Amino acid sequence: MSDFDLLPCGVIRLNLKETIVEVNPYILDKLGYEFAELEDSSINSLLSSGSRILYKTHFYPILVGKKIIHEIVLSLVGKKGNKHPFLFNMSMSSSDILITGLFLNKRSDFESGLIEAKNAAEIALLKNQELMLAHKELGDFQKQLEIQLREEKDTNKDLRVLNKMISHDLQEPLRKIQLFASKIISRSNNEYRQEIIDNLSRIVGIAHEGHLLTKRLQLYSELEYYPLRKAHFDLRTTIESTRAKSVISKYDFKFDLQVNSVYGDETQITLLFTELFTLIGRLMGPNNANTLNIQSRMLVMNEKVLSTSHRKQLRLSFFTGYPVKNGHAVIKSDGGGEGRRLLDIGMDAAFCEKIIVLHGGLFNLEIMDNKEIGIEIVLPYESL
Amino acid sequence: MSSIKSRNNVKLFGNGDRTIILAHGFGCDQAMWRYIIPFLEKHFRVLVFDYVGCGKSDVASYDENRYGSLSGYAQDIIEICEELDIEQSIFIGHSVSSMIGVLAYIERPQIFRSMIMICPSSCYLNIDDYSGGFDKSELEDLLEMLDSNYIEWANYLAPVVMKNRERSHLSQELAESFCSMDKGITKNFARVTFFSDNRHDLKKVNIPCLIVQCAEDDIANERVGQFVKDNLPNSKITYMEASGHCPHLSHPRETVDVLKNELFTEEFL
Numbered sequence: 133m134s135d136f137d138l139l140p141c142g143v144i145r146l147n148l149k150e151t152i153v154e155v156n157p158y159i160l161d162k163l164g165y166e167f168a169e170l171e172d173s174s175i176n177s178l179l180s181s182g183s184r185i186l187y188k189t190h191f192y193p194i195l196v197g198k199k200i201i202h203e204i205v206l207s208l209v210g211k212k213g214n215k216h217p218f219l220f221n222m223s224m225s226s227s228d229i230l231i232t233g234l235f236l237n238k239r240s241d242f243e244s245g246l247i248e249a250k251n252a253a254e255i256a257l258l259k260n261q262e263l264m265l266a267h268k269e270l271g272d273f274q275k276q277l278e279i280q281l282r283e284e285k286d287t288n289k290d291l292r293v294l295n296k297m298i299s300h301d302l303q304e305p306l307r308k309i310q311l312f313a314s315k316i317i318s319r320s321n322n323e324y325r326q327e328i329i330d331n332l333s334r335i336v337g338i339a340h341e342g343h344l345l346t347k348r349l350q351l352y353s354e355l356e357y358y359p360l361r362k363a364h365f366d367l368r369t370t371i372e373s374t375r376a377k378s379v380i381s382k383y384d385f386k387f388d389l390q391v392n393s394v395y396g397d398e399t400q401i402t403l404l405f406t407e408l409f410t411l412i413g414r415l416m417g418p419n420n421a422n423t424l425n426i427q428s429r430m431l432v433m434n435e436k437v438l439s440t441s442h443r444k445q446l447r448l449s450f451f452t453g454y455p456v457k458n459g460h461a462v463i464k465s466d467g468g469g470e471g472r473r474l475l476d477i478g479m480d481a482a483f484c485e486k487i488i489v490l491h492g493g494l495f496n497l498e499i500m501d502n503k504e505i506g507i508e509i510v511l512p513y514e515s516l
Numbered sequence: 517m518s519s520i521k522s523r524n525n526v527k528l529f530g531n532g533d534r535t536i537i538l539a540h541g542f543g544c545d546q547a548m549w550r551y552i553i554p555f556l557e558k559h560f561r562v563l564v565f566d567y568v569g570c571g572k573s574d575v576a577s578y579d580e581n582r583y584g585s586l587s588g589y590a591q592d593i594i595e596i597c598e599e600l601d602i603e604q605s606i607f608i609g610h611s612v613s614s615m616i617g618v619l620a621y622i623e624r625p626q627i628f629r630s631m632i633m634i635c636p637s638s639c640y641l642n643i644d645d646y647s648g649g650f651d652k653s654e655l656e657d658l659l660e661m662l663d664s665n666y667i668e669w670a671n672y673l674a675p676v677v678m679k680n681r682e683r684s685h686l687s688q689e690l691a692e693s694f695c696s697m698d699k700g701i702t703k704n705f706a707r708v709t710f711f712s713d714n715r716h717d718l719k720k721v722n723i724p725c726l727i728v729q730c731a732e733d734d735i736a737n738e739r740v741g742q743f744v745k746d747n748l749p750n751s752k753i754t755y756m757e758a759s760g761h762c763p764h765l766s767h768p769r770e771t772v773d774v775l776k777n778e779l780f781t782e783e784f785l
Contacts, residue, residue, distance in 0.1 A: 149759060174759075176734045181650060182657030185710070186665070188735050188761040189543030189611070190702075194695050196765045197547060205664040207657070217664065247663050 142218065144231040150175045153228065162235055164211035175231075180207035180215050191222070199224045205236065292357055299350035303343055310339035348479050355486050360397040364514070367392045367428060367448075374405040379413035380424065389428040391446055395514035396491050404487040408450065408507065411480040415505055416452055425451050430513065444513040445493075451506045484509075520599040524565040524592055525572040530557030535602050536779075537628075538564045539593065541611030541635075541762075542709040543702075544695040545571025548610065551768030552775070559779070563602070567592055569701035578701055586612070586712050590619035597627040604629040606784060608775075611635050611736065611761065612709040614744070615717070622720045630724040630784040632775065635761050636744050637736040639713040646715070649737050655710045662703050718747035724783045725751040728774055732759040754778075 136143040136156040145154035152170050160167060163178070170177070176184050183206035195201050200223045207215040217236040222229060236243065313336045317329060324332075368389055375381055394401060416422055427449040481497060484507075488495040493511040520526070527546065536556055538549045546564040556562045566573040567589050582588035593616065597605070607628045609617040614636030621628050639648045640655065697705075725748045729741035738755075745753040754774055758767035778784050 174732065174734075180657055180661075181654030182659070182661040184734050185650075185655075185658045186543070186661045189541065190695060190697070192760070193544040193548055193762055193765055196762075197550075197695065206661065243664075251663070 142231075142233050142235065144175070144178075146175055146229040146231070148224075148228065150229065152178075159208070162210070162216060163208060169211075178208050180209050183207045195222050195224050195229070208235075288357070292354070295353045296350065299346050299353070302346045303350075306339045306343040306346065310336050310343060313339065345479070348483075352479065352483060352486065355400075355483075355490065358397075358400065358490070360400065360490060362396050363398060364393050364395050365398045365401075367394045370394070370398070370402055371405055371426065374402055374409060378406060378409035380409050380416070380422075384423045386423055386425045388426065391428045391430050391513070394446065394511065396511060400487050400490070404484055404509075407480040407483040407487075411478060411484065412450070412452060412505060412507075414478065414480065415499060422452055425449075431510070444515070446511045446513040448509040448511070449507070450509075452504050520595050523568060523574045523577045524596055525574075526563060526565045526596055526600075529553055529562040529564075530560055532557075532560035534560050535605040536560045536562050537593070537597075537602070537605050537607045538562065539607065539609040539613035539617060540564075540566070540570070541609075541613050542705055543697070545573075545697075547571065547695065548762065548765060552764050552771060555772045556775070560606070563596070563600070563605075565592070565596055567705075569705065570697060571695070575698060575701070578698075580704065583701075583704060584708065586616050586708055586714070587619055587623075589616045589708075590623065593617065593620040594624050594627065597624070603627055606630050606632070606779065608632040608634065609636070610764065611637070612712075615712065615714040618714060618717050618721055621723070622717060625723075628723060630726075631721070632726045632728060632778065633744065634728045634764065634771075635730055635733055635736045635741070636727060637740045638715045638718055638744050638747070640710045640735075641713065643713065646743070647739055649735070649740060650710065658706055658710065659703060662699065662706060715743070715747065718744060719749060722749050726778050726784075727751060727753040728763070728771075729753055729755050730758050730760055730763050731756065733761050735761040
């Protein structure tokens with residue numbers, strides 16, 4: 133009987149060629165071998181594949197270098213092929229290699245759990261670091277965006293000033309031309325030929341139109357920077373009050389309003405209706421007695437197809453009777469229309485679109501030859 | 517000390533005209549060559565180094581993307597050669613370093629004039645008719661084993677980080693930190709080592725190559741060594757009596773004899 137046989141731990145003795153010289157019963161019993169089956173075979177025959185690689189590439193060089201190695205875990209493979217984790221201590225002398233250790237079957241499940249938890253914690257830590265990094269990057273992006281926004285604001289401010297200057301600089305000469313031509317006419321005392329007076333009158337008229345147009349252009353461009361002050365207000369009251377001052381005040385307005393509350397900037401929406409009625413009057417003729425049908429409906433959008441953040445929208449429809457004076461156009465403010473651009477239709481149409489877009493809505497205009505005008509306005513809806 | 521030399525813990529021994537580069541394999545570091553260097557430094561300038569993430573290299577330089585394939589490790593060799601103006605050197609690679617050397621040569625042929633591959637394998641996996649020695653599940657067992665030895669890895673940073681990197685020779689300190697490795701890096705290195713397939717790269721190497729094949733090498737068996745020999749256009753193979761996978765550690769004398777036989781031939785020099 134060997135000295136090792138009674139030990140309550142495993143002992144394997146190898147020669148320097150790493151072949152098995154001695155194995156004690158602690159290990160033989162667990163692995164299901166007789167010693168004769170293992171004698172003179174390589175230690176590799178007892179190691180699982182992964183353990184063999186790790187032993188040969190890492191632990192064996194350490195053993196040769198340091199002559200001793202503590203607390204390494206490798207799997208020993210039993211006769212039936214089952215793996216048993218084994219906690220090794222190894223030492224190398226000038227004549228042999230001694231392995232002592234314990235099977236970890238009972239502990240290995242617990243340790244596996246610990247390792248799993250440790251790995252999970254490491255992964256979580258890594259993810260946390262990634263998140264922190266992403267958060268930092270996000271912060272950097274936000275800073276960059278803020279800088280860009282500031283630059284854009286500055287540019288916008290410059291453009292605004294430039295626009296104002298141009299509009300103003302254009303208005304002033306036009307106003308002066310108008311004034312100067314009018315004065316010449318009033319002081320002419322029939323000294324000039326009628327042809328000259330007619331031409332001067334034409335100049336006054338053109339300068340006046342031009343002056344009005346540049347003023348409106350200035351107003352139009354200033355809409356871009358207009359800070360909206362949104363509130364709920366009564367739709368029908370606003371339409372009626374606008375109608376009274378409009379060129380289509382004589383029209384028969386037929387209301388079919390299922391929703392009578394608008395959420396928006398009341399001043400701008402009032403301007404919208406003013407421009408809208410000017411547009412309709414211009415296209416239909418202001419004195420041409422006609423009917424303007426006005427409908428309001430609530431749209432509940434399917435969130436999947438909704439392009440705005442508002443699930444509920446207010447759709448306002450304006451359509452006239454026939455006939456339209458001239459032209460044919462289908463205009464959609466989302467760019468999907470065909471035909472002429474809104475500015476080609478007129479400043480009034482352009483004003484309408486701009487105000488609606490500023491409110492986050494949509495503007496569609498359809499003018500059919502010898503038929504009718506159909507206008508659709510969709511605005512985000514906020515309940516009271 | 518310049519950055520690459522420091523990063524890869526490059527050490528130079530001897531003053532010969534010809535430079536020999538010794539590249540360690542998976543699982544250890546330049547200390548693997550400790551028994552061979554005394555012989556080589558008498559005749560050659562000997563360069564040893566640690567791949568980034570191994571031994572006393574600069575762990576902070578480890579980049580998962582770069583070292584996610586053997587090409588990243590080959591880049592270490594190329595950069596060392598560039599920094600030290602090394603060309604026409606003799607490359608001796610152990611285990612996976614044989615294929616790392618192949619990749620370095622393909623990218624920068626002028627750095628090597630001949631190669632010695634100790635226990636090489638161009639592919640450790642059994643794929644179709646090719647027998648690399650391991651099934652995928654067996655290699656996954658290796659990764660599990662790495663996890664089980666968490667205490668071993670936990671000891672890594674202390675000796676590596678706290679010791680003075682400037683100390684140059686084989687000392688007690690070296691023995692203490694012998695083959696110290698970081699667990700995460702070792703796992704990644706294991707993956708790229710054992711799951712790589714470089715069989716098609718062998719044909720691109722036309723300089724003289726010697727394959728040193730050990731008896732009873734369970735990591736790179738004789739068939740695997742023969743495959744490398746058959747596919748390297750200008751190669752020969754020598755069989756050692758030494759068994760195992762690290763003959764330069766376990767049988768340094770025989771290894772030196774093998775090297776002696778080849779290194780002084782006209783072909784290699």
